[in-house]
Amino acid sequence: MPTKQKCPICRSPEAVTERPANYRYEHIGLSNVILVGREVAITSCRKCGHVTTGINNELQLLDVLGLNIVLSAPGLKGEELRYLRTMFDLTQADLAKAMGLPRRETIAEWEAKSRIFASPAAEVAPRLVLLGLFKTHIFESEFCQLTTNHRRLYDNFTHSIVDRIDDLLQTSETRPHYSARRVSKNKEWIAESVPG
Numbered sequence: 001m002p003t004k005q006k007c008p009i010c011r012s013p014e015a016v017t018e019r020p021a022n023y024r025y026e027h028i029g030l031s032n033v034i035l036v037g038r039e040v041a042i043t044s045c046r047k048c049g050h051v052t053t054g055i056n057n058e059l060q061l062l063d064v065l066g067l068n069i070v071l072s073a074p075g076l077k078g079e080e081l082r083y084l085r086t087m088f089d090l091t092q093a094d095l096a097k098a099m100g101l102p103r104r105e106t107i108a109e110w111e112a113k114s115r116i117f118a119s120p121a122a123e124v125a126p127r128l129v130l131l132g133l134f135k136t137h138i139f140e141s142e143f144c145q146l147t148t149n150h151r152r153l154y155d156n157f158t159h160s161i162v163d164r165i166d167d168l169l170q171t172s173e174t175r176p177h178y179s180a181r182r183v184s185k186n187k188e189w190i191a192e193s194v195p196g
C-alpha cells in the first residue's frame with residue numbers, strides 16, 4: 001500500500017512510497033535477479049518527478065549476489081564475470097593476469113558472451129581463480145558485509161577443492177625421490193619422499 005510523505009527534493013507532501021512484491025534488480029548489470037519480500041522502497045514525487053529507490057542492507061545484497069555466482073553450478077555468464085570483476089575492483093588486464101591469460105581481450109570477449117564456457121570442465125580452472133579472488137577481495141575486505149552463515153556456505157563449497165588446489169600449486173625446485181615400502185602387520189604400502 002503506497003504511503004504519502006515529503007519529497008526530499010522539493011519538499012512537496014505529494015511523494016508516495018511503494019514497496020513492490022517483486023523488483024527486477026538490473027541496474028547492477030545482472031539480468032536475472034528479482035528481489036522479493038518488499039525490501040525495496042520506491043519513493044516518487046508527483047510534483048517534481050524525483051524518484052529514489054532504497055534497498056534494505058543493499059551492500060550485503062551485492063556481496064551475496066557475488067557469492068551466489070562463485071558458488072553456482074557451471075554455466076558462468078559474461079555479465080556475471082563482469083559483475084565479479086567489478087566487485088573485486090580489477091581491470092580486465094588484472095583479471096586476465098590472475099587467470100594466466102596472455103591477452104586482456106580474452107576477458108572482454110568472455111564478458112560479452114551469454115554462456116562463457118562450452119563445458120563444465122573448461123570452467124573449473126577459471127572458477128577456482130574466481131573463488132580465490134572472492135576470498136581475498138571480499139571476505140578479507142574491511143567492507144565485507146557477509147555473515148558467518150555466508151562464510152559457511154563458501155567454506156562448505158571450497159574446503160575440499162581449494163585445499164587440494166593449494167597442494168597442486170606448491171612448486172619445488174626439484175622433484176623429490178620417493179621410497180616405497182610395506183609396513184605394519186597389514187603390510188600396507190607407503191611412499192615417503194626422500195630428501196636430497
Ligand SMILES: [Zn+2]
Nearest residue numbers: 007010045048
Ligand atoms: Zn518533489
